[in-house]
Amino acid sequence: MTTPPEPAPSERARTPRDVRRWRGHLADERAEAAAYRDLARRRTGEEREILLALAEAERRHEQHWLDLLGDDAGAPLRGDWRTRSLGWLARRFGGVFVLALAQRAEARSEYDDDVDATAAMAADERIHEEVVRGLATRGRNRMSGTFRAAVFGANDGLVSNLALVLGIGATGASTTTVLLSGVTGLLAGALSMGAGEYVSVRSQRELLEASSPSPLASAALPDLDVEANELALVYRARGMSAPDAEAHAAEVLATYTSATEIAPALTAEETETHGTAWGAAWSSFCFFASGAIIPVLPYLLGLEGMTAVLTSALLVGIALLVTGATVGLLSGTPPVSRALRQLAIGWGAAAVTYALGLVFDVTVT
Structure with missing residues (x-):
C-alpha cells in the first residue's frame, strides 16, 4: 500500500510548534544572509560576487518562511547561537576561519528532514556547503x-x-x-x-633553481641550426612528446627576441610558496x-x-x-x-x- 504524501503546510492546520520552528528557520536564514554580506564586504572581485549570491539565496529561503508564517511572523527572533557567532566573527574577521565555520553551518542544514522545506531549499543548502568549501579551500591553500x-x-x-x-x-x-x-x-x-x-x-x-634553464642557453638561440632544431631535444628532455617538442621549438625560434628564454625560470608564486x-x-x-x-x-x-x-x-x-x-x-x-x-x-x-x-x-x- 502506498503511503500518502505529507500535506503541504497550506493544506493542514498549523500548530504553535510549527510556527516556532518556522520562525527559528527564518531567524537562521536572516543571520546567515547577513553573515555572507559581512564576509562579502571584506572581499573583492569574484569571491565578493559569490558571497553576495549566497546571501541572495538565503534571502529566497527567508521569503519561503515569511510566506508560510504570514501574520505569525511576529518580531524577528535571534538565530541559533552558532549562526549568531558566525555573524559576529564575519563582521570582525572574515578570514578562512570564518569560511570554515560557514561550511560547517551549511552542513548542519535540517531541511532534508523538514516537511515544510522544499526539495529545492534542501538542495540549495547542500550546494552552498560545496560553494563555501571551495572558497575556504582557496584560503587553506594560501x-x-x-x-x-x-x-x-x-x-x-x-x-x-x-x-x-x-x-x-x-x-x-x-x-x-x-x-x-x-x-x-x-x-x-x-x-x-x-x-x-x-x-x-x-x-x-x-x-x-637547478631545474631552471641557464641564461647562456637562451643566449645561444640565435646561432642554432634551424634545420637541425636541437632546441626540440630540450623540450623532449623536459617531458614533451617529440611532435609537441618540435612544434614548440620551431615557434620559439620563429618568434625569438632578446628577451626570449628557453623555459621559464623560477616563478614568483614558487618563490613565495617556499619563502626564505x-x-x-x-x-x-x-x-x-x-x-x-x-x-x-x-x-x-x-x-x-x-x-x-x-x-x-x-x-x-x-x-x-x-x-x-x-x-x-x-x-x-x-x-x-x-x-x-x-x-x-x-x-x-x-x-x-x-x-x-x-x-x-x-x-x-
Missing part, C-alpha cells in the same frame, strides 16, 4: 605551508617537552633539574626545528618554543612535585585541545573529535615517558 609549520611546530614542542619534563620528574629528580631539563629541551628542540627547516627550504630552493630559508627557520624556532614553554611554566612559577606535574599536564592538555579544535574547524571536520584526538596523542606520549621515569626511579640531588 596558508597551508605556514599553518602546517605552526601546528607541527607547536604540537611537537608541547608533546616532546611535556614528555621530557614528566619523564625526568617521575625519576625523583629535583625541581631544579626538571626545570633545567625542560629549558634545555626547549632550546634544543627549537634549534633543531629551525635548523631542519632552514636546510629543508634551502635545499628545495636549490633543487628548483631564514624566515622558515625563525618561524619553526618560534612555533616550537611557544609550545615547549608551556610544560615548563609550572616549574618556572615555583611549583614542585606532583602539583607541578599535574599543572603541566593540564596546561598542555588545554593547549592540545585548542590546536586540535583549530585544525578541525579550519579543515571543516568536527572540532571536538580532532581536539580529543590531539589530546589523546599528546597525553599518551607523556604517559609513556612518565611510566618509564617511575621505573627508573632514581633520586637526583
